[in-house]
Amino acid sequence: MRQEIEASSCLDIVSFAEAYGMPELLEEANDFILRNFWEVSSTAKFQDLPAEKLLDFLRCDGLCVPSELAVFRAVISWIEADPEERLGQAGLLMAAVRFPLMTFREFREVRAINLRMECFGNKEVELYGSALKEFGFSLPKTEDHCRVRRPKDALVLVGGDQLNPDMGQRIPSRELWFANSLRSGTGLVKQIEWRRLGEMPDKPKFRHGVAAMDGRLYVFGGCYFYTKDDMMKSVYSYDPVQDSWKRLADMQEFRSNFSVVAHEGCFYAIGGDKKLNTNVDSVEKYNPNTDSWSFVQPLDQALSGYAVSVVDGGIFISGGFNCKYVCLVSMFLYHPERGTTYLADMAHDRAQHCMDALRGHLYVTGGVCNLRKFYTDQQACEVYNPVTDSWTAFASLPVPHVGAASAVLEEKIYILGGYCQDDYSESGLVHRFDPSTQRWENMGRLPGAVTDIRACLLRLPHHQT
Incomplete structure (x- = not known):
């Protein structure tokens, strides 16, 4: 019956588990309802x-x-x-709705629905007045008064590096972190x-490639420190169900x-640096079925620090360093066979930036841009x-x-970490962009490494979340 738990059946399974005294099944079905x-x-x-159950x-x-x-x-x-x-x-149920967690725009809908409900029969409905009091004047009973959302897919951070303020040295990371939940509190906090x-096997990694396919995480190449001989071509996969790593065939180039982008059942490792300050134009394809690499059509110029994303089966690449x-x-x-087709240029030059596919469009954010013989921060954003x-x-x-990670989770874009080019400070902040409101939100700080990290979405088993 656990395998049959889905949106249309979970409430029936709750009733069954309660009737026949099956606490483990009941807990799992109730957890599914809360998550979905x-x-x-x-x-x-x-x-x-x-x-009573709804309450x-x-x-x-x-x-x-x-x-x-939504509640x-x-x-x-x-x-x-x-x-x-x-x-x-209605009054008792509405008292369980946490109106202080709403925005003013959301609360306007409360008023509109309330007016529509007044048309039911001759009964008086005074929900709006009590909701307004809750929204405007109530205080949380505790500091933890919030909603905790656990997305179906976990946002996973892989590797990266950061500055040790005590030692004045950079610390590459082997760590993996995941966003277990998103907390919304009073005052839009x-x-x-x-x-x-966990940790990656072998050496720490930054400026590496990360992708997911068929429930597994794949980690490619990167650096383990900052000298010209510290680049790697090793590849590992992580199985979250078994909580185990596997060494795969090395890439043919150090990168x-x-x-790395997943496309039609294969991975493509594109361009990058193969040694200090030396870009490459090569592209190689990894076939998971044969655990083998092969070169495909190269880029028409050497490129690193670009951003790549897939929309409608096409591999799009923006900006970067020539x-x-x-x-x-x-x-x-x-x-991979026909090579490069140039499209409309961006309004702003950039490298070390992010690009994410959402609703058929490509959102480009952050990075650095040219400033005479130097670089400066690029905070302008544009969508293709x-x-x-x-x-x-x-x-x-x-x-x-600059050098941030990014991902799309629940129709919102997350930009994670990076640094400021102008003073090389590391904020470690996470910002989220909501296309429906056209606004950025501060989502707190990263737990570990903050620059040159990589991120992807991965479905984790229940016991890990």
């Missing part, structure tokens, strides 16, 4: 949930929802399923709870300051539309993020 509450609330079975879920800190507005909407849908019987219980996942280490404005489509081959500006980063 928004999907469960849209099922027909949710409308038959007893008020238990609403009061739980671990209720996973995209925002507190409010779920309660409204439950009431609207039988308004004559359920309006009398948001924070990520990080947990340590650092590069990226062979003279000048930051580029280029954007091109790369094909592959259909129109055009760029549009969006909200600039609140702080510099």
